[in-house]
Amino acid sequence: MTMTDATVFVVDDDSSVRKSLMRLIRAGGWQGEAFSSAQEFLARPAFSGMGCLILDVRMPGMMGPELLDVMAARNIDLPVIFLTGSADLPKGGNTWNAGAADFLVKPVDAEALLRAIRKALDKQEAEPCHVSRPESRTGLCSDLVQIVMDTKRASDLCPSSD
Amino acid sequence: MLFSGLFEEHWYLHLLRNRMRLNRAIPSLEGKDARETVPMPDAMGDITEHRRTEAALRESEEVCRAAFEQAAVGMAQVGTDGRWLRVNDKLCAILGYQRDELLRMTFQDVTHPEDLEVDLNYMRQVLSGEIKTYSMEKRYVRKDGTFVWANLTVSLVRDASGAARNFISVVEDITARKKAEEELKRLSLQLWHADRVAQTASITASLAHELNQPLAAILTNAQVGLKLVADGNPDLEEIREILTDIVEDDGRAGAVVRGLRDLLRRNVTGHEKINLADTIRQIVDMLHSELLDKQVQLRLQLNPELSVVADKAQVQQVILNLVMNAVEAMQCQPAGQRRLELVVTYSDGGEALVAVRDSGPGIPEDLHTKVFEPFWTSKQEGLGIGLVISRSIVESHKGRLGFANNPDRGSTFYFTLPIMLNPDSERQEAVFPDPESLSTEGR
Secondary structure (H helix, E strand, C coil): CCHHHCEEEEECCCHHHHHHHHHHHHHCCCEEEEECCHHHHHCCCCCCCCEEEEEECCCCCCCHHHHHHHHHHCCCCCCEEEEECCCCCCCCCHHHHHHEEEEEECCCCHHHHHHHHHHHHHHHHHCCCCCCCHHHHHHHHHHHHHHHHCHHHHCCCCCCCC | CHHHHHHHHHHHHHHHHCCCCCCCCCCCCCHHHHHHCCCCCCCHHHHHHHHHHHHHHHHHHHHHHHHHHHCCCEEEEEECCCEEEEECHHHHHHHCCCHHHHCCCEHHHHECHHHHHHHHHHHHHHHCCCCCEEEEEEEEECCCCCEEEEEEEEEEEECCCCCEEEEEEEEEECHHHHHHHHHHHHHHHHHHHHHHHHHHHHCHHHHHHHHHHHHHHHHHHHHHHHHHHHHCCCCHHHHHHHHHHHHHHHHHHHHHHHHHHHHHCCCCCCCEEEEHHHHHHHHHHHHHHHHHHCCCEEEEEECCCCEEEECHHHHHHHHHHHHHHHHHHHHHCCHHHCEEEEEEEECCCCCEEEEEECCCCCCCHHHCCCCCCCCCCCCCCCCCCHHHHHHHHHHHCCCCEEEEECCCCCEEEEEEECCCCCCCCCCCCCCCCCHHHHHHCCC
16 A cells, blocks of 8 residues: 555645645645635546545535535545534434545544544545445435534534544 | 892882882882982982983892802802802802802812813813803812712803903703713613624624634644654754744634624723724624625625724624624525625715625515614514614714615615724824714814
């Protein structure tokens, strides 16, 4: 396994967060590429190597879960680690794990994120085609959008943990 | 003597009024008076005329004296140097001094230090003939050290040659009214504050997110830094960059906390010079994540030059109210068509104008009068007092709040505030005790 050849993509509209994540990725020994929006990421030339995507849930233009839909439609095969500022998304994450490799809450512990990246890359190596299931993905994403929209009202739900 | 004279005059005038040209109706109690007024056929007309003038004069003097002494308001003759020359009982009561004590003092001695300069300025203007009279609300310091609010009216008496003789001052105790006004103001401020707290509570999630982002970056940066150090032989330049970023993000988090503290501040620190563009930006920064959630596109058109003298928290509250209303109104539109525009510019009348323009459905004609009614609301949440409070806040700043439907789509809510013409000197010139008078300066 050539972990260090892997590329970790970051899509986050916050430049401070982006910059800090890129540092972490480099410190972890991977290549890093950062984008400030989903559209910017989609405009990138097709990528066929080993990698994963760290994706912010809430962004202007296109939300993280929407990007997941587009990626599925375009057969972009990358495991995704969601990052969100809200700590009030449901725990468990069985539906999440069907599509998203992981789901972490900001501020995220560096070790936890490094572990998640390693896990995502391992997973991609083990079952490289797991992302291409557009039917289930669409359902998942509309659920996801709904959950994100409802986060403010869902303060009584348990925070997800890493 | 005085008594008999008065008695006699009254009868005399009374008879005159009845066209009975008699000099004497009843005998005087004193012979001297009686002798003087014995009717003499030759001189009768002269005497009548003379007595009439004298009597009228004396009567008017007496009326004046009675009016002065028994007036329900404080009255005084004051020397051009400020010395009390003559004071009535009521004034003594208002100021809490004995008459003889007051007569050894000046009005400056009993004037509240903060109100003295204004009073003296007016006095100089009267003396120089610039103005004939003046009226002001001021505080006196009573003998027991408490303040009394008074409405003071002053005019100047000049002698035949036009030289200033003394001032006539009328002092009306308005403490009760002032107390009622202050109580009303206090209650208004409480209500405004409660609304501000409610407004802030409605954007808590957004605020938490704005605080969380820099904290997330700080944690990641710090942990990377620690890892680099732990791995040994760290690149010092990279460590320096990491620390620089941490400092910057800490500043960003601090700004959110400061903004929040400003907004929730209970005690009004009064009016200060604020730049409207900066003030709006601070609010917009706090709303960043809220606008993202509601998928609202924001456009700012802020003239950076416009400054006003205002209570910053209250102005931000008004902006927050209008923006949140606009965001709410646009939720029925498809996500791609929710456009919010914030404008700071000059109004047609040369005032500062803040406009919040949305692309929602607009305000239906039949609701145009309703939107400013308390407890009327089209929203699911909220009391429906946001606009009422916003309007009263703007009006307390001598501005106007209104709205209009846009020609294309949506509505624009706007408010005006008087512009500060002399931005660098407003603090030093603020001699008026009433903070509201500051906002009118430079109009």
